[in-house]
Amino acid sequence: MSAPIPAEALQLRSLVRADQMLELFLDLVPVPEPGPDEVVIRVEAAPLNPSDMGLLFGGADMTAAVASGSAERPVVTAPIPDAAMRGLAGRVGTPMPVGNEGAGTVVAAGGSAAARALLGKVVAAAGGGMYSQYRSVNVALCLELPAGVTAIEGAASFVNPMTVLGMVETMRMENHSALVHTAAASNLGQMLNRFCIEQQIPLVNIVRKPDQEAMLRAAGAVHVCNSTSPGFMAELTGALKATGATLAFDAIGGGKLAGQILTAMEVAINKTAKVYSRYGSNVHKQVYVYGGLDTGPIELNRAFGMAWGVGGWLLFPFLMKIGPVEGKRLRERVVDELKTTFASHYTKVVSLQEALDPANIAIYGKRSTGEKFLINPNKAG
Amino acid sequence: MSAPIPAEALQLRSLVRADQMLELFLDLVPVPEPGPDEVVIRVEAAPLNPSDMGLLFGGADMTAAVASGSAERPVVTAPIPDAAMRGLAGRVGTPMPVGNEGAGTVVAAGGSAAARALLGKVVAAAGGGMYSQYRSVNVALCLELPAGVTAIEGAASFVNPMTVLGMVETMRMENHSALVHTAAASNLGQMLNRFCIEQQIPLVNIVRKPDQEAMLRAAGAVHVCNSTSPGFMAELTGALKATGATLAFDAIGGGKLAGQILTAMEVAINKTAKVYSRYGSNVHKQVYVYGGLDTGPIELNRAFGMAWGVGGWLLFPFLMKIGPVEGKRLRERVVDELKTTFASHYTKVVSLQEALDPANIAIYGKRSTGEKFLINPNKAG
Helix, strand or coil: CCCCCEEEEEEEEEEECCEEEEEEEEEEEEECCCCCCEEEEEEEEEEEHHHHHHHCCCCCHHHHEEEEECCCCCEEECCCCHHHEEECHHHCCEEEEECCCEEEEEEEEEECCHEEECCCCCEEEECCCEEEEEEEEEHHHHHEEECHHHHHHHCCCHHHHHHHHHHHHHHHHCCCCCCCEEEECCHHHHHHHHHHHHHHCCEEEECCCCHHHHHHHHHHCCCCEECCCCCCCHHHHHHHHHHHHCCCEECCCEHHHHHHHHHHHHHHCCCCCCCCCCCCCCCCCEEEEEEEEEEEEECCCCCCCEEEEEEECCCCCCCCCCCHHHHHHHHHHHHHCCCCCCCCCCEEECCCCHCCHHHHHHHHCCCCCCCEEEEEECCCC | CCCCCEEEEEEEEECCCCCCCEEEEEEEEEECCCCCCCCEEEEEEECCCHHHHHHHHCCCCHHHHHHECCCCEEEEEEEHHHHHCHHHHHEEECCECCCCCCCEEEEECCCHHHCCCCCEEEEEECCCCCEEEEEEHHHHHHECCCCCCCHHHCCCCCHHHHHHHHHHHHHHHHCCCCCEECCCHHHHHHHHHHHHHHHHCCCEEEEEEEEHHHHEEEEEEEEEEECCCCCHEEEEEEEHHHHHCCEECCCCEEEEHHHHHHHHHHHHHHHCCCCCCCCCCCEEEEEEEEEEHHHHHEEECCCCCCEEEEECCHHHHHHHHHHHHHHHHHHHHHHHHCCCCCCCCCCCCEEHHHHHHHHHHHHCCCCCCCEEECCCCCCCC
């Protein structure tokens, strides 16, 4: 309501070209008119989540990225390997808006009472395409932030916090009593660690580096296993026996880790078994793969009996399954603890133009834990 | 009650020795006294099912088997590879009885009315240890065969028929409408093909040889794909599009086939998709691994989105899940069609001694489709 709304504004787009090149650019698009149930958000904060990277980069080799364009409208191009290109046929030639979530000020609203009620408010929104200066979003996807919570504090209130709650709800719904988490030093992993400590849920954290192990232990984690340690399988088995965890959420995907977790679970279970069973234990062991930090194939050696499952897990299908009432309850829970359990921390705030700087891409594109970037689309380039 | 019951009788045993050798032998064991709810069966027919091979051979290299012992009490030894040995720690030094199912005449019964009612009857039993001349089995695991059904006809009335029914029930319980089956030319596969034709359930059969394809087509199968054909992926995708199958039962386990099936399912689903979704379709695609013809690792390339699952499937946990009432309904259905849909066919009937002849092991141990052996433990050696 304060600053005038422009007719056109910038939006980050990711284009897979038929010549097997990725092109990232800033498009000047009309600021949308809100529909009756929509609000127009002036986006002030949108995190670069690991879950945004697939759509943003399309599997392109960003180490070979080349910058062009102007300072105001930079362009980045990068080659897409054959293997990645096969899965992208559906998006060739269509520039995709990017950004799962973000927050900002509602500057225009449609005619419905729900929409008008948000006018002038700071809201978080899981609307997609949030790497935009202005974005029209259905009110059902908006969450009004309480007084005193800034757009930066609310920007990442959806994907990571709801994933943490989704993992714990899944654990309960499927009758497990403890969790295993890989890539556990991630922003999401630290959040899960805080929430599990708060809820007294036993959690086995799997990391890849000694400093990640130290960081999680300093944050109160009891069980932290380093998958690069020579004693990893024995340490993991010990932690699984201590916690009784039979459910894992795996952000890595490729390689042998999912199978190693199932194997260690089976060994831990059989430490209390009395008789030989040729089919292994009858305790169901489950790994849900929710990320793809390693895009190589999953390799399962099947040394874990017959009571096992591996499958994909995504937040949105989970929310569809539990329905809107339960989903709203979870979101309210997040808002209540947005400055504590569900807080996100950023190492750098960038403009849309800076987000396309290859030097920045080299940092946030690595998805290395410890580095987390936030885009402010209305920050001067 | 005609022939006298001996005090001792032969039982086939499989022993994993600490020196990493498998030893198969015939033990002379006391014929058991039945408990109140038990009957003693004079076993006349017990199939050598693929599901018996794991316990029988313990992963030993049977091509290196050596025969010894006497004509009446032959012994076979074979070396166990390191990889197989790791999973066998629980059974080292304990000679295991073998044989999931079989049929024969009840020659003694415990005191309960249910047990006494079976005296003199021909029963099928899923009692385990059925490669024995006499076996005491709880009446709950026995099924009285109707007049006119022989022990040979009823010997395999449990594992394969109930697995077929379990697959179809699982399909219904998990909201799929068609099936994929691998190693589809097996005895079980032929049975599933007959049952699906009868029930008008679309079935995609995957085989490895042209003659298996011809055999299933001659038996009325509409969709048969040969995984060794250069056009396999395209043919499979076509069959999946035609049937809408999103559930597969896989007897093979190791290798890339499970992943290929999920990939082809995803491509078939996306042939009707209107918009690009970075996470793939939201249709859940499932592969249940119920066998291990290939004991190597499962390799999943994950070119099939996020809505997928791979897991173990076994008949007994399935029966536990559906409960005894539903289980009884399924067994009665099998008996009704034991001479038609659920009939098994054998290429050779062997004695216990002949079952330990390396020349016979070389045939039935291959698990090649088309060869199915039956043991008659009371046949003269």
